[in-house]
């Protein structure tokens with residue numbers, strides 16, 4: 750199993766690279782941002798509560814996103830232990846965003862006798878992120894992409910609460926940083942090389 754955490758601030762290109770990675774490695778894409786937006790679209794209670802925080806550029810509580818990931822991992826396990834898994838693994842996009850989320854993910858994966866293979870961080874400076882997100886806001890339809898102050902708050906949340914997650918994986922020797930500025934295919938190839946290195950190292 751390849752279980753990849755794709756890490757980086759909002760606008761780093763995690764969604765774009767995830768799309769390519771799921772095809773290349775036959776992975777299931779788990780994006781907590783996407784899962785929360787579908788709860789909002791469905792008008793659920795959870796969605797309504799999450800929306801209030803998302804609209805302010807703030808993180809939603811750990812237990813909410815951990816619960817969603819728990820559910821999705823369970824949903825995607827082979828029905829019987831003897832059944833050969835049809836998926837190559839999972840790609841975690843926008844999760845974990847805090848150290849307690851990272852600890853919970855390790856714990857959840859251990860229940861399925863698996864673990865994170867590696868965490869690849871896409872590095873992009875703050876001003877470039879703001880430029881990219883404002884541009885994305887012209888077409889994404891996401892309210893949190895359309896206001897510079899809100900975008901700055903999201904980047905600040907990342908710097909304050911999410912960056913320490915890199916150290917968490919660093920302590921497990923599973924952190925690698927890649928330049929997230931440049932050609933999409935070149936960045937993709939750099940991620941693939943790191944996956945290969947991590948996979949060989951794990952054998």
Ligand code: AMP
Pocket residue numbers: 759781782783785802803806807808809810811814842843844845846847850893903
């Ligand atoms: P994203 O699509 O990953 O940029 O996430 C959009 C918004 O959803 C974030 O600004 C947070 O409010 C919320 N969110 C997504 N994932 C998480 C997470 N793992 N922990 C807390 N909040 C999250």
